[in-house]
Amino acid sequence: MGILEQIRSLFRRNPPSIAPTPPRPSAPALASRAPQINERRGKERINAREGTRVLIIDDSKTIVTVLKKFLRSAGYETLEALDAESGLAQLHPEPPELIFLDIVLPGMNGFAALRAIRRDPATRNIPVIMMSGNEQAMEQFFGTRIGADDFMKKPFSRYEVFFRIERLLDADLVPQRATPRLAEQAMPTPA
Template identity: 90%
Template sequence: MGILEQIRSLFRREPPSIAPAPTPAPTIATSAPQINERRGKERINAREGTRVLIIDDSKTIVTVLKKFLRSAGYETLEALDAESGLAQLHSHPPELIFLDIVLPGINGFAALRAIRRDPATRDIPVIMMSGNEQAMEQFFGTRIGADDFMKKPFSRYEVFFRIERLLDDDLIPRRAKPRIAESVTPTPSLT
């Protein structure tokens, strides 16, 4: 084979040799079915018909949350600002609230304070939401009485993970139990 033929064979898709191409080994079918499961474990939902109030000024966030929740059998109420959300608390009491921090008018922190001060609503679990990456918002929200915090954008998995953490044995959302402060051994003074 001349040099010109060798160069041409490099640009062809077939091997340069004249020998027949090896046949692929036959594949052996396995009897075990391939399962493509996205979840590591079965999701636990609140009982059918659990009422959830979504307070967020973004229609997109409200629509996405509503779609996620309704597909799992939840009943949803929506509000685009804190004032109308707080008004719905008494007319249609929810069992869980998703509350955005940045809202027009009353912000999420002030709305959470109002929820916790009212004896009729103080025991409703609240999951606060924010697109801000600052951990300070999460810390401040838990100090006021938020039960959990979720960063936006969020996945379907995260929404149901947050809810599942608040479910009691009867699959009813309950306020998060306060975390027990770890005992800290004081360090000896260097003075």
């Protein structure tokens, strides 16, 4: 059929037959397609004890607001800073029990802030979860080499935030440094 015939067929009174749309899958069919979602929702989340103090250091007000909302809804207390210098100033006299630290910050970057946290005897044992919107694995590798306890890519979900925290909890539901755990995960299992 030529182009002219195709154009004429578009203007004919009898519309071409349209294939019926397939029916939408039922809820059980959708559930079977996403077992990871059901597993995650079926597992009860373990939170740190209520009142756990968390410092959020990120230059994005949106990220700070989202993290603050997630954490406060679970009973955490939050402190916020939009740059590393003001975040480090909030570490004394009452240090937080966990820190979310962005890598790219105005002035001092997150890696320099992490080094300062690890050099200070009063703060060196506070667990730090580094965050970045950059997909480069080098940031994660470098962060763990200088003392990050975990790494989270932005954007993140509520589930991921609490998953990262849960991995750092001890038996008393207090966040602890994960350095030995990260070393164990990096080691191959014996055959």
